[in-house]
Amino acid sequence: MDFLKDTGFSLIPPVIILLPLAFSFLVPFLKKRKESTRDLTAVFFAGITFFLSALLYLKAGEEAAFFALPGFLGWGLNFSVGPLGAFFTLLSSFIWFLAVLFSLTYMGHEHARPRYYAFLSLTQAGCLGVFLAGDLFSLFIFFEVMSLASYALVVHTETEEAMEAGRLYLFLGVAGGLSLLTGILLLNSFTGSVSLAPLFQDMTAPAYMRYLTAGFLLLGFGIKAGMAPVHIWLPKAHPVAPSPASALLSGIMIKTGAYGILRVAAQAFAPETGGFLGSTSSNLGFVILWTGIATMFMAAFIALFQTNIKRILAYSSVSQMGYILMGVGCAAYLGPEGPMGFTGTVFHIFNHAFFKAGMFMMAGAVYARTHELDLDHLGGLWRKFPVTSLCFAVAACGIAGVPGFNGYASKTLLHHAVEEAAHQGSQIFLYAEKIFVITSALTVCYILKLTLGVFFGPEREDRGQVGPEPLLEKLVFGLFAAAVILAGVFPKFLLTSVIIPLTEGFGFDPYRVNYLEKLDFWARPDLLAIGTALSLGVIFYLFFSKTGLFYRHPPRWLSIESLLYTPLVRGTVLVYTLLGSSLERGVDKAYVKxxxxxxxxxxxxxxxxxxxxxxxxxxxxxxxxxxxxxxxxxxxxxxxxxxxxxxxxxxxxxxxxxxxxxxxxxxxxxxxxxxxxxxxxxxxxxxxxxxxxxxxxxxxxxxxxxxxxxxxxxxxxxxxxxxxxxxxxxxxxxxxxxxxxxxxxxxxxx
Amino acid sequence: MHPTLTTILISFIVLTPLLGGGALYLLRKSSIGLKERLITVSTLIPLIITAFLYGPLRRGEELQKTFDLLPPLGLSYRVDILGFYMLLLFVFFGFVVSIYAQQYMKGDKKADRFFACMLLALGGCYGVALAGDFFTFYLFFEFMSLMFFVLVIHHQTEASLKAGLKFLFMTITAGVALFLSAVIILRETGSLALGQGGLVTEASPLALLAFCGFMVAFGTKAALVPLHFWMPDAYARAPLPAAVISSAIMLKTGAYGMLRVFGDVYGFSFLAGAGWAQPLIYLASLSILLGSAIALVQDDLIRRLAYSGIAQVGYIILGISLLQEAAVAGAVYHIMAHAFMKGTLFLCAGAVIRGMGTRKISEMKGAGHQMPGVMLCFSAAALTAVGMPPFNVFISKWYLSLGALEEGMPVLVGVLLVSSFLNAAYYLPIAIQAFFGVPAGHGDGQEEEEAFRQTAAARGEGQGDFKAGSWKTALPILILTIGCGAFGLLAVNWPLEIVKAGVKAFF
Structure with a gap:
């Protein structure tokens, strides 16, 4: 618990939570006033939250900010914000601020705007709470608030499709929450603590119970993170939400899952000293690493065959979460030797938040004017959306990992991490490295398809005048593009001054951290690797578009959902309801007969x-x-x-x-x-x-x-x-x- | 306060509703306003008196007294922390529900009989919480059950008479079993007094028989599977306030009796050694899972709530039968949590049923646009039932799980969480379909809403004498909803502190 020792009491964390919370309860009272009043208040609250997060980030760099409500829920609510939590809080509140700004223009064509703002704000409170929480119990509480509040964002349009996706989102969210709760309870019963600190040495449980505990926690966070076999809600829920909400879901909220896994696998279960290989956290890391690899490849492959912009972006999010999970896996697998995976993950979370949230909002801007999301009906929009298409192209370069854009830096780190895992651990990760490169090529391929299909090439349908881009949108998109470029041009600065300090509290080997600081992003092997991926991607794209494979849709039954989940869920529900109804009649009969x-x-x-x-x-x-x-x-x-x-x-x-x-x-x-x-x-x-x-x-x-x-x-x-x-x-x-x-x-x- | 004065005052907790019930019967020709005031006052006075008991209790004063009313045993009462907790819960819910019922029962021709019997039943419930020995307990327990029978058959339809008959038979069986057990305990130990901490000291077949008798008696009242089947019918057929009273108060007398049997007649440590409570763990788990399973397939809102109640009471019995301090605390806390949660759900259900004119869940789409306040409260209570964090049930589930893990039974945590998921599966869709999926009209189109209202009216579902907007409906719902979530957010969760102090006395 020594990372709690030098904590400084601070009111900023609870205030950061209370501000959006207060706004969400304020919205119903603003109903009678003008819409602009509410919009301005929303921007104001998001801005203040962002400002406080920045303050907190500066403060947390010196010492962890600490705040506690001991009686809360009979257990106590703890905030304890170290550098990592503060960094994610800052990132989230910034993206949230941008999303609120974008909502002002986007939400004009949606109904039930007060509800949207209320739940957007409530979700923000939950999401920031996850990053500010000082122990797993508090984290869980905010996690649940976020899960439930974001349901209202997912089903906002209330179409049949949205309700269907929302149902899946809600029930998987509830199941994830319960799984998380089980894990926390088990962890508490074995270690007597739920704090975010290395707990492994206090663990008295037999090995299988340790893995069971970790399994529950991983499942709980993994559902939110879009981890491979339980990602199915994500490609359904993200596209149906209003675009700013999709941007936040993909850009920020799924990261809470990755953050949780990072905390659990690389911190709670990590041994405090030595002997990391073969330990629980290392074995967990092995599993997470392969899960990440599977997730990234599978989702990138499926994304190739989608034609709905937001579905491509959603699958891309799953795939990018695969990268992030892979990084977490590397960090946990290598234990003290794994700062490369850790920094890669954090860097990629940062980058993904910018380019994916930006792309979702840009797609939203297109949708708000054309009411079309299908690639088959779009094209050549750069004339009508010059700024948007330019920013989209920048973000696309970011996600594809073109040198000079932010994706390149984090992918390079992750690439290094998986190579380290192969060198220092099992040779089997050499295959992982190959899949990593191929997935990067696939990413290039689908992102080319998307960008070229929407903004360039021939105009498929004549849309007449779709109106100029509002200034506010140009500003927001410009900010996203600037962030992508800045992080891509100065990765070294970002790494050494921002990301490396976050490793504090994870028990990494100082020598390794030092090595990281001397890393050269522009070394030839790295450029070569990304060059391979890029050229492979372009070749894939040409091959696919020439052969028309892009439009070959895989059969519906060939999905994990229809193969596994639907029969499973239908069967369980059928059995259970049959059991229920027959019991109801049976018991009564048994007594009445x-x-x-x-x-x-x-x-x-x-x-x-x-x-x-x-x-x-x-x-x-x-x-x-x-x-x-x-x-x-x-x-x-x-x-x-x-x-x-x-x-x-x-x-x-x-x-x-x-x-x-x-x-x-x-x-x-x-x-x-x-x-x-x-x-x-x-x-x-x-x-x-x-x-x-x-x-x-x-x-x-x-x-x-x-x-x-x-x-x-x-x-x-x-x-x-x-x-x-x-x-x-x-x-x-x-x-x-x-x-x-x-x-x-x-x-x-x- | 002077001890004698306190003694007299405490008697009035039970006497006021009894006298009120009698007076109501005598005054049945007078104006409605007078009768309503009488009902309010006769449930308010016990609440006030009970609130005043907290001071003496905190000072550690002995609050007990025996009246030589029915020699040789005599009526006696005794208030300890746990009894105070239950009593406070009962008088509070008695008051809140009687306010709600005044509005709900308006226009009912036999409302006077209903209220008279309701007050008498409440008096019986208060007596159960006050009882100082099992003889007194038994008297009030039976009285309460018989009065509730009248409430069940209130509508006097064939179905309600049938449900009432079922209830009557079950409650008589329970009464006989309780009587038998009490007699055995009296003969074996020479005492029936509560608060002595373990009257039975050695395991004998007779003691086991008495234990089984107690379990049958209280299991029936608490609707433990397989003795639960009277409940859904009784709830569905009785007027809604009666169902609320049963759910929030009468079920709890069963759980309270069980707690007293465990703590005061046998003693938790004795039972832990004897292992007699083990089967109850399985039965409670069965209750939890089967209650939810059956609730899942109900389309009648009241029946769904009733079956869910079976599952919820399963938590309480599970916690008690784990014989472990944290689990028992969780169970006792759940008594309160469930009362608030189910009370809110029932009151909202009543408002929605009257407002929408249907009891079928599938016909309640868009209820949230018609009665936003009521459905918001319903949603909050539904989230409470699922065990979402800021709400009460989360705390009880947390403590139950801690206790189960402490006892080395992680499977029970699984049972609790599966049940939470099932709760989500049958409560959340009601809340969702109330607000989402039936558009309130894009933009701010009032037309659709008006059309919706008109179709509802066209189906012959007028609001009748019941106004959802009346304060007598809104205030109870609001108070109970606040109760669902407020305690967890307080800096000091004082119900939990009371529970912990009360449970500590047993261990």
């Missing part, structure tokens, strides 16, 4: 229940009651019969006796009859008593039986009637049971 089952179970149980109850009523209760009533009535009947049957003979006898008496002896007979009737009556009454006694006993028996059903004990209390009504005698449980049974019986009968 048992419902009816239970209901039917319950109703079946209820049926059984009632059947059982019916059985009970039918068999047990009825039989029992029938039995009891049967016994009762049987006994009754029996007594009746006995009584009646027994009475009959006596009656007959009495009658006979009476008859006999009446016939034979009246008095005696009458007395005898009276006697016999008395006897008979007596016997009869006794029988009667006997019978009723039995009857009562039977009733008592029956009552006892009944009471037994509702009583727990047989020991009754009180007199018989009282027994019946005395609640003390009832067992209420039994009563309830019988009542329930009675109810069931009643229900069952019904």
């Amino acid at each position: 048992p419902g009816p089952w239970f209901t039917s179970l319950f109703s079946r149980t209820a049926a059984w229940e009632s059947k059982a109850a019916g059985f009970f009523t039918e068999v047990a209760l009825k039989q029992a009651s029938r039995m009891y009533t049967g016994i009762g009535s049987g006994l009754d009947h029996l007594f009746e019969v006995i009584y009646v049957q027994s009475g009959i003979p006596f009656k007959a006898l009495a009658r006979r006796l009476a008859y006999f008496d009446a016939v034979t002896l009246t008095r005696a007979g009458q007395a005898a009859a009276r006697l016999s009737v008395g006897i008979q009556d007596k016997i009869y009454s006794r029988w009667c008593r006997l019978a009723s006694c039995y009857d009562a006993k039977l009733h008592r028996l029956m009552r006892r039986t009944f009471v037994a059903f509702i009583k727990a004990d047989y020991d009754t209390k009180g007199d018989p009637f009282y027994q019946m009504i005395n609640p003390m005698n009832y067992n209420f449980d039994l009563v309830v049971v019988w009542l329930v049974l009675l109810v069931i019986l009643l229900l069952g009968v019904r």
